[in-house]
Structure formats: structure tokens, C-alpha cells
Amino acid sequence: MWDLHQVAEMPGGSTQLFVGLHLIHEVTSPQAFSALQDKGLSVRCPELTVATVDHIVPTINQQNRPFADPLAEEMLSTLEQNCAKYGIALHGLGSGSQGIVHVIAPELGLTQPGMTVACGDSHTSTHGAFGSIAFGIGTSQVRDVLASQSLAMNKLKVRRIWVDGQLSCGVYAKDLILHVIRSLGVKAGVGYAYEFAGPAIDALSMEERMTLCNMAIEGGARCGYVNPDGVTFDYLQGRLHAPVADAWQQAVAWWSSLVSDENALFDDEVHFDAASIAPTVTWGITPAQGIAVDETVPTLDSLSLSERPIAEEAYRYMDLEPGSAIEGLPVDVCFIGSCTNGRLSDLKAAAAIAKGRHVAKGIKAFVVPGSEKVARAAEAEGLDDLFRAAGYEWREPGCSMCLAMNPDRLDGRQISASSSNRNFKGRQGSSSGRTLLMSPAMVAAAAIAGQVTDVRTLLVKDCLPGKSQ
Amino acid sequence: MTEIAFFPQGVIDQVSGRALMLHGDDIDTDRIIPARFLKCVSFEALGNQVFEDDRLELGGSHPFDLPVYQGASILIVNGNFGCGSSREHAPQALMRWGIRALIGESFAEIFYGNCLALGIPCATGSADQIEALQESVAAEPSLSWSLNIQSQQFQSSIGSWDLQVDSGPREMLLSGRWDATSQLLEHDAALKSAMAALPYLNNFVASVP
Numbered sequence: 001m002w003d004l005h006q007v008a009e010m011p012g013g014s015t016q017l018f019v020g021l022h023l024i025h026e027v028t029s030p031q032a033f034s035a036l037q038d039k040g041l042s043v044r045c046p047e048l049t050v051a052t053v054d055h056i057v058p059t060i061n062q063q064n065r066p067f068a069d070p071l072a073e074e075m076l077s078t079l080e081q082n083c084a085k086y087g088i089a090l091h092g093l094g095s096g097s098q099g100i101v102h103v104i105a106p107e108l109g110l111t112q113p114g115m116t117v118a119c120g121d122s123h124t125s126t127h128g129a130f131g132s133i134a135f136g137i138g139t140s141q142v143r144d145v146l147a148s149q150s151l152a153m154n155k156l157k158v159r160r161i162w163v164d165g166q167l168s169c170g171v172y173a174k175d176l177i178l179h180v181i182r183s184l185g186v187k188a189g190v191g192y193a194y195e196f197a198g199p200a201i202d203a204l205s206m207e208e209r210m211t212l213c214n215m216a217i218e219g220g221a222r223c224g225y226v227n228p229d230g231v232t233f234d235y236l237q238g239r240l241h242a243p244v245a246d247a248w249q250q251a252v253a254w255w256s257s258l259v260s261d262e263n264a265l266f267d268d269e270v271h272f273d274a275a276s277i278a279p280t281v282t283w284g285i286t287p288a289q290g291i292a293v294d295e296t297v298p299t300l301d302s303l304s305l306s307e308r309p310i311a312e313e314a315y316r317y318m319d320l321e322p323g324s325a326i327e328g329l330p331v332d333v334c335f336i337g338s339c340t341n342g343r344l345s346d347l348k349a350a351a352a353i354a355k356g357r358h359v360a361k362g363i364k365a366f367v368v369p370g371s372e373k374v375a376r377a378a379e380a381e382g383l384d385d386l387f388r389a390a391g392y393e394w395r396e397p398g399c400s401m402c403l404a405m406n407p408d409r410l411d412g413r414q415i416s417a418s419s420s421n422r423n424f425k426g427r428q429g430s431s432s433g434r435t436l437l438m439s440p441a442m443v444a445a446a447a448i449a450g451q452v453t454d455v456r457t458l459l460v461k462d463c464l465p466g467k468s469q
Numbered sequence: 470m471t472e473i474a475f476f477p478q479g480v481i482d483q484v485s486g487r488a489l490m491l492h493g494d495d496i497d498t499d500r501i502i503p504a505r506f507l508k509c510v511s512f513e514a515l516g517n518q519v520f521e522d523d524r525l526e527l528g529g530s531h532p533f534d535l536p537v538y539q540g541a542s543i544l545i546v547n548g549n550f551g552c553g554s555s556r557e558h559a560p561q562a563l564m565r566w567g568i569r570a571l572i573g574e575s576f577a578e579i580f581y582g583n584c585l586a587l588g589i590p591c592a593t594g595s596a597d598q599i600e601a602l603q604e605s606v607a608a609e610p611s612l613s614w615s616l617n618i619q620s621q622q623f624q625s626s627i628g629s630w631d632l633q634v635d636s637g638p639r640e641m642l643l644s645g646r647w648d649a650t651s652q653l654l655e656h657d658a659a660l661k662s663a664m665a666a667l668p669y670l671n672n673f674v675a676s677v678p
């Protein structure tokens with residue numbers, strides 16, 4: 001697949017790689033367009049670049065323009081002007097197809113197996129769930145892709161992450177990836193793509209595979225990857241940009257030919273057992289600082305020497321005692337959404353917990369669908385009303401409090417239970433705010449209880465033997 | 470913020486200047502430049518905002534605020550520096566503060582590539598080497614250092630360390646061909662051939678253009 005996209009060898013031994021799908025958004029593209037203009041260049045293949053707006057958009061009354069924040073307004077209008085100038089399709093607010101870039105490209109059928117996908121956003125690894133080579137790039141590379149539909153890239157090694165068994169009831173793809181990152185660390189993936197395989201992966205839906213690949217970057221791996229299979233093809237068939245009729249048959253034949261050989265050799269391989277994984281929550285300031293919900297915050301002497309300095313920093317920042325339980329920790333804000341967990345199945349999993357219950361007093365809980373399509377699909381099933389009745393706010397699509405570039409942010413030392421992907425210091429908009437990463441169902445449960453709660457205790461009826469999620 | 474007249478350009482065979490050190494593994498790009506400063510359509514103002522929240526938290530004792538490190542141009546860090554978000558705003562902020570080279574145990578991949586695209590070399594060394602370097606810099610912040618890209622040596626009047634600059638980036642920096650755009654554009658014929666051979670652009674094009 002790599003060779004098929006190779007244009008030339010670059011000085012220094014990297015590959016000039018053709019980019020089949022280039023996704024852009026308002027935050028990392030304006031300087032790239034300016035650079036293009038400064039160099040007197042144009043966009044090489046505008047039809048292969050697709051734009052949306054997600055990072056800075058408000059999630060309340062978002063179609064009221066200009067935005068209250070003039071900087072946000074300037075970013076969106078700059079994107080609009082650049083797209084109009086160069087003939088790039090823009091999925092704008094209210095278009096019916098706007099949303100988080102990593103949610104809309106798959107749901108429109110733009111992301112397909114065998115493609116190279118690049119975007120100025122590290123969570124581009126998400127698209128590897130379709131069997132594509134997908135990776136995040138910086139703004140200079142966005143400029144390069146605009147100018148040449150290609151970029152300089154080094155070939156990655158591949159670590160196969162084989163997962164046996166099946167996830168237990170109340171345990172989701174988010175828990176699986178948090179567990180993998182906790183086990184391998186945040187830098188083990190540097191120089192690697194993470195290829196997820198095995199019976200547990202085969203059993204995942206496309207949306208779950210996207211959650212998994214989305215967070216490969218949090219383990220240091222620039223790409224996530226899952227071999228395309230029947231689940232992939234079923235997801236794609238009938239989507240707006242998917243091939244139809246004879247072309248569909250040809251596409252499936254080609255996609256099927258891309259699957260890694262059963263006996264393929266990998267640069268590294270690790271094994272996990274899905275059945276042994278519990279709902280997982282981060283306690284610290286890196287995504288690798290995670291524990292099962294029924295475990296305690298690790299003590300210093302249980303950690304390797306190299307992990308201790310950042311653990312000490314995390315104890316201080318999070319104000320958590322080593323050895324204390326994470327279950328029962330009070331939270332202030334509960335956020336369901338993001339490119340990791342803002343898809344319909346994520347909202348359904350959270351709704352199953354919220355149904356017939358109510359958010360605890362003093363807790364701010366809100367649900368941000370990943371796209372306009374996700375929002376409409378959820379509303380068609382009555383999830384908006386269900387969430388509102390349970391005391392959650394139902395918002396409009398965007399990245400929202402995952403990185404808090406819009407008005408949704410933590411205040412002071414608030415703690416959030418968040419279905420997003422990063423618990424870095426200051427990530428959610430307050431320089432002293434604290435983030436606990438967990439699955440959307442776990443966030444919904446935390447909102448109900450007002451504290452970190454094992455979602456399995458709320459799923460007793462749904463978790464009878466023989467009934468998988 | 471230091472006043473910087475010129476950003477890197479052309480052949481980069483050596484970076485010289487004073488060094489400053491920043492301790493800690495896994496320093497992510499949200500810390501280097503918090504997301505609120507990404508609300509901009511140019512990179513110009515970022516130099517003043519580098520490490521804003523960490524600096525506020527330390528009330529003046531952050532290395533980027535200490536008077537002895539003002540004007541330094543070589544940053545010495547620990548492991549997995551620049552992890553997280555792909556934002557090029559992070560190396561842009563460091564560059565605009567005055568950083569022209571980084572030395573560390575390891576760097577996150579996207580960050581490393583973003584630095585190279587700006588002509589900023591990232592050299593690596595062992596944990597022991599980095600610790601020794603950080604101690605030397607802390608003990609004598611006024612020392613002048615020089616990172617030689619060809620020999621991969623980092624030296625000052627007190628000694629010399631053998632570091633690594635990966636061969637690909639090294640060649641690009643030494644030849645002055647680290648800014649990829651023009652080279653990519655040179656291969657347009659090969660690009661057309663590659664496009665002509667891709668099934669998804671030819672054999673089964675999408676149902677909607």
C-alpha cells in the first residue's frame with residue numbers, strides 16, 4: 001500500500017508519499033494557505049482536499065454569526081475564504097454534514113481502505129480503522145500537501161497489538177485503548193504504526209475501531225490500523241462517497257487484497273486478553289496514567305524509576321494521594337463527545353446509563369455530538385430528549401471541551417470526567433483544571449453519581465451471563 | 470522574549486549559542502503552547518506565549534523566565550518531548566522565543582518533523598548524557614555551546630558530547646534542503662504516474678465527485 005503511494009525518494013531517505021485524502025480544518029490551515037500564497041503556489045488537487053470547521057465552534061447557537069469571539073470568527077471566515085478561493089469543498093455549520101473532521105470523513109464515506117489520509121491534526125490516526133494509512137501532520141506539511149498533494153514521510157515500523165477474547169459487559173473500546181496505553185506507555189509507539197488485530201478486534205464495530213485507532217497517537221504511534229473486513233465494507237456501503245454498483249464490487253475486491261497476510265512478520269508484537277480488561281480511568285496527566293476503576297492510584301514504589309518524576313508531578317497537579325481509590329472521587333463536569341467518543345454508538349452507550357436516572361446535584365453534564373449527522377440520528381432516536389430529561393445538556397457538534405478552544409471549558413481546579421483523549425495539564429481550558437479520561441458510559445455514570453463510579457454496577461440487568469454489549 | 474532577526478534558512482551545519490534546560494519527560498505540545506493561543510491566523514505572536522501556563526504556575530522561576538537563560542538558543546530536554554497534538558504552533562513558539570536547536574533523550578514524531586520543517590535540528594543523546602548536559606548548563610548558564618550537525622558533536626569549553634542527528638534530517642539540514650515544498654513540486658510527472666495507478670482514483674471513483 002505504501003509503495004503504491006510512493007512518488008519518489010527524497011533527500012535523506014524519506015519517501016515522497018501521495019496523499020489520497022487531505023482533510024483540513026480552521027486551526028492548522030490558515031498559516032498553510034498564507035505560506036502557499038507567499039510562495040506563489042496554488043492547490044494541486046482541490047478535489048482531494050475536504051474541509052470542515054470543528055475546533056473553535058461554539059456548541060450553543062453555533063449558526064449565529066459572527067461568533068461572540070472575534071478570533072474564532074476570524075479563523076472560520078479565513079477558512080471559508082480559502083476554500084472559496086481554491087475550490088475546496090467545505091462542510092460548514094448548518095450544512096447537514098459539518099462536524100469533527102475525524103467523524104465526518106468516515107460517515108461521508110470519504111475515508112476508504114487502501115488510501116493515504118493526512119490532516120493537520122494528530123488524531124488522524126482514527127482513519128486507520130478502515131485499513132488506510134492515516135497520520136497527523138504539522139502546518140508546514142499541510143502547506144506541502146496543498147501544493148503538491150504529497151509529503152515527505154518516513155516509513156514506519158509496525159507493532160501488531162493482538163487482542164484475544166472478548167470485552168466484558170460495561171467495557172468498551174475506550175477501555176481497551178486506555179489499557180493498551182497504560183501497559184505500553186506514551187512513548188512506546190514512537191516510530192511505529194499500531195496494527196490492531198485478533199478476535200476481540202474482529203468483533204468490534206467500525207465506530208469502536210475508530211475509537212481504538214484514534215488514541216494510537218496517545219501511545220506515541222502516529223498511525224493506528226485495522227485490516228479491512230466485512231465490518232468495514234458493511235459500514236461503507238451506501239455512504240455518500242462510497243463507490244456504487246460495479247465500482248463497489250471492484251472496490252471490495254481491491255480492499256480485500258490489502259489485508260495483511262496471516263503469517264506476515266511484524267517489527268514487534270504484543271498480546272492482550274480482552275476479557276481481563278476492566279473499565280479504565282486515568283488518574284494523572286498523561287494518557288498512560290490509567291488504572292482499572294476498582295484499583296487505587298499507584299504508589300511511587302510500585303512504579304519504575306523513569307515513571308516516578310511524572311507520577312509525582314501528577315499527584316501534585318491532580319491533588320491525589322498515592323494509594324487512594326479512584327472510585328468515589330467527586331467530579332464537577334461531565335463531558336461526552338470528541339473525535340474519540342462522539343459517534344452515535346458512544347451516545348447510545350451513555351444514554352443507556354442516563355435513561356431513567358438523573359444527573360447528581362451540582363454536576364454540569366453535557367453531550368456534544370461529533371457531527372450534524374450524528375446529532376440528527378441521535379435526535380431521531382429520541383436521545384436528545386432522554387439526555388435532557390436526565391439533566392444533561394444537549395449541544396451542537398464540535399470538538400468542544402476536548403481541547404476547549406471554544407466557550408466550553410473547565411473553571412479553576414474543576415475535575416472533569418471526560419470521554420475525550422487527553423488529560424494533559426490545562427488541556428480542558430483551565431490552567432489548573434483536571435481531567436479523568438474514561439468511556440462515555442463511565443462519564444454518564446459519573447454524572448449520575450457525582451463521582452467516579454464503576455459503570456458495571458449500573459448495568460447489572462444488561463450484563464446477565466451470555467449477553468454481551 | 471528575545472529579539473530574533475532571522476529564522477533558520479539555507480544550509481544548517483552548526484547551531485551555536487547559550488543553552489537552557491527544561492526537566493521532565495512527556496512534555497506535551499499543549500504545555501508548550503496552550504490551545505487558547507492557537508486562535509490565530511498567523512504564528513507571529515506565539516513567542517511570548519510559549520509555556521504560558523507552566524510559567525504562570527512557577528511565578529518567574531520557569532527556565533524560560535530566568536534572567537540567566539534569556540537569549541539562549543539551544544534547549545535541552547528529556548524524553549518524549551513534544552508529544553500529543555500535532556500543532557506546529559509548538560515549534561513555532563519555541564523558534565520565535567529564540568530556540569534554534571533541541572537536544573533530548575527522545576522526541577515525539579510529529580513534533581520532530583515539524584521542527585525539521587522549520588530548520589530546527591533535534592539531536593538525541595542517552596539519559597546519562599542528557600543529565601550531565603543539564604547539570605553542566607545549570608551550573609554555568611553563561612557557557613557558549615555549539616552543535617555541529619555533521620560531526621553530531623555538542624561542545625563547549627568544558628567538554629564535548631557525541632550525540633545523534635538522524636541521517637535523513639542531517640543530510641537535509643546540511644544540504645539546505647529541509648524545506649520540502651520545492652522538492653515535492655519537482656516530481657510532478659512521477660506524481661501523475663502514481664495517481665494514474667491508484668485504483669481508488671481511477672477504477673472505482675466515488676459515487677459523488
